[in-house]
Amino acid sequence: MGSTFSGLNTALTSLYAQRRGLDVTGQNIANANTEGYTRQRVTMQAQNASLVPGIYATTDAIGNGVTVSSVDRMRNAALDQRSYTEHANSAYHNARAGAYNLIEDVFAEPSDTALQARMADMWDGFNKITTNPSVTAPKASLLEEANTVASSINDAAASLNNQYESARTGLDTYVDDVNKAAESVAKLNNQIVVASKAGLAANELQDQRAQTILSLSELVGASATETPDGSINVFIGSSPLVSGFNARSIEIAPGSATRLEDLSTTDVNLRWSDTTTGVAAGGTMGASMELLASGGTLQTMTSRLDKVASTLADTVNAIYKTGYAVDGTTGNDFFVRNDGDTTQAVTASTISVGVTDPAKLAISSGDPTGTPKVLNGNIADTLSELADSRSGADSEYQSMIGELGVSAQSAIRRRDVQNAVTDQVDAARDAESGVNIDEEMTNLLTYQRGYEAAGRVLTTIDSMLDQLINRTGMVGR
Template sequence: MGSTFSGLNTALTSLYAQRRGLDVTGQNIANASTEGYTRQRVVMHAQNANLVPGIYSTTTAVGNGVTVSSVERLRNGALDQRSYTEHANSSYHNERAGAYTLIEDVFGEPSDTALQARLQDMWDGWNAIASNPDKQAPKSAMLEQAVTVATSLNDAAVQLDNQYKSTRAGLDTYVGEVNKAAESIAKLNHEIVLATQAGLQANELMDQRGQQMLKLSELVGATATDLPNGAMSVYVGSAQLVSEFNTREIWVEPGSAQKLQDLPDIEVNLKWKDTGASVAAGGTMGAQMELLDKDGTLREISTQLDLVASTLASDVNGKHRAGYGVDGSTGLDMFVPYEPADPDITARNIRVNTDLLDNVDRVAVSSGDPLGVGTATRVLNGTVADEMSELASSRIGADATYQSLIGDLGVSSQSSIRRRDIQNAVTDQVDAARDAESGVNLDEEMTNLLTYQRGYEAASRVLTTIDSMLDQLINRTGLVGR
């Protein structure tokens, strides 16, 4: 049969267990607003009085009380893995949509001050010249409009290059963050394994590691695998970034392109530092690599913009060289590169010929020589200017090329925004499901708080009752009749 004093131990174990429950509940309440915190739950089980049952070693005692077997971390591993994947996808689409928004801001279409409107102003200027080929004012106005067109192309090219440089600098920053987060996970792996082997709880350490893992998934599209000893292996693509306590570094290969002009001769290469193999990045860095690639979005837009500039220069210069100015000059180009040695005209280097800006009478407007040099007839008409104005409606001219660029950009931008919105909705659903299971609910915690409080008070009452019984037994038994 059970010992007279066994009830004291039963009540005492209950006090310990209920107090542990109060402690864990208090921890949950304290961290209700802590990002990445996972609620915890005390797991209790009854202690059996017959620890080693046998024929001659049994007892009629009810039990030895209660013990706390563990403090569970209420986390769903499957939802965690899903969360890493969806957050990586969201970061990828957010970065792409943001990049397209910035590119659209470069062009600012449609607008009265954007490049399309300025091109139209220039063609209208040529039309005005056709009506008054001998007047200087329409030519001066047209040249100013042409300067505005060239400047708009220059500014757009510079802004695209600035976006490339900004994205490239961001990639370097994110590489450092990835390597730092990987080191943090390896360090936390070591601490968690040691704590687990010592029989200690490592729930808060696991929460910290989960936050670092979520960061890695967003940055580089990392995935994770939990190991039996409590450690975590982290992968980028199929390559291992963290293996228990060891990490590998990634880096942007030295000498990689720093600006758009470096492409396509020099590329941006994200590689593993130890093997030199390419990193199959996802997340934010995956989207950045697409932007920075030699066949990437920024390079493609820049190439199309250069095509607009070269088409404009080719079409206008071809007609301008064949025409005559009021002063009889001919064979002049209207658009030239900033540096005469440049072989091609691009959006970055296009400008209006200063010979025309210095003397507007050299602007070619006539199909014949107004001075009649070498001929008996003087010809001053607006034929060339009229042909210039008709370039606005050319199906293969600069306007059509630019409109195609803006149209393609708009379609790609809208597609990226829709995909971003859909992906963010999916990610929010996964986060909501994860928070429902692992997040702290204050109403539930208040209920647990009252439960453990009443349990503690009841155990205290049991202890007081047993103490009173033992006092009666020890101090007052045998005093009858004295």
């Protein structure tokens, strides 16, 4: 049979349990806008009067109240794994699309001030000389337009190299971020395992760890698996980054390229610090490696721009060399390297105009100083027709811009599709683990009423005991 005072303990356990529910609900409300926070739920369990009743026990086994068995994180492990994968894919496609947008900004086509329009002005300048081969003004104008074309190509090459150096510096920063995050996950693993074995809740630490792993997935395409002791192992590809309480580090191999021109002799190598084997990076770093590597996007675009510059120089010089200037000068190049090196081909970063004096322009098919003297604009006319050549610089440049536009549009479409998928996964996660203020307010009222009811039970039992202790035996006095 239960004790006279057992009801006090029953009511007291209810007060403790309802108060714990109020505390957890308040924690949820306080962190409703905290990134990475997972809502928590109190799980209550009735306490039995006797866990192992005897054979001849006569207890009524009504129970000894309620206890909080656990405070659970409302997390779905499958959605977490899906989130890591989709966020890694989104980070990769976002970085890739962003890189293509920057490259498109370099050329800014179509535009009245872009390279295509500049070359059109130059060809038109040659055409104007055709009708007035002895007039200086059209020649001076042509030289200015040609210098603008060369400068535009130089600037585009410099911008691509600047983008390379910026992305390369960013890769160094990403490596440091990955190593720090890996160390953080290893430390959190240790703290969570120790807390769990001590019977303590580590929900907030688990939230912090999950958020760090999500950052790793976005940075380097990491995946994760949970172990029975509560720690999480993190992988890049199939190689472990974090194993229990231990973290590995990654590095960029010494001597890796830091400029576009370095790619002719070396590459950008991302490797494990302990084994020096390659890292199969995904996420933002995967896109950066694709951008920076030998044969990558930036080197390919620079090579195509070099092809435009060399085609322009070769096609113009081949015709220009056969012409005569007013003073009879012939056999010179119109486009040359700005470093004076005649043994190397003209490139986008080195192309320049080799003629500075309008009087030295070789635009005549005949020698103005010969016998008979011939001064015409036939060479200039032939050069102006290069604008429509299918093998000329314009055609090469248009092909390059067309391919760039297709690649950029494809990258943007894939980014948009992937972001939509990631948003859907995030929405599913939020529905599972996000804090709903309306739901928490309902819980708040529920625990409040439970607490008040337990207090009323405690007051009632106290009144009964007061009657028993202080009033019994008072009859007739």
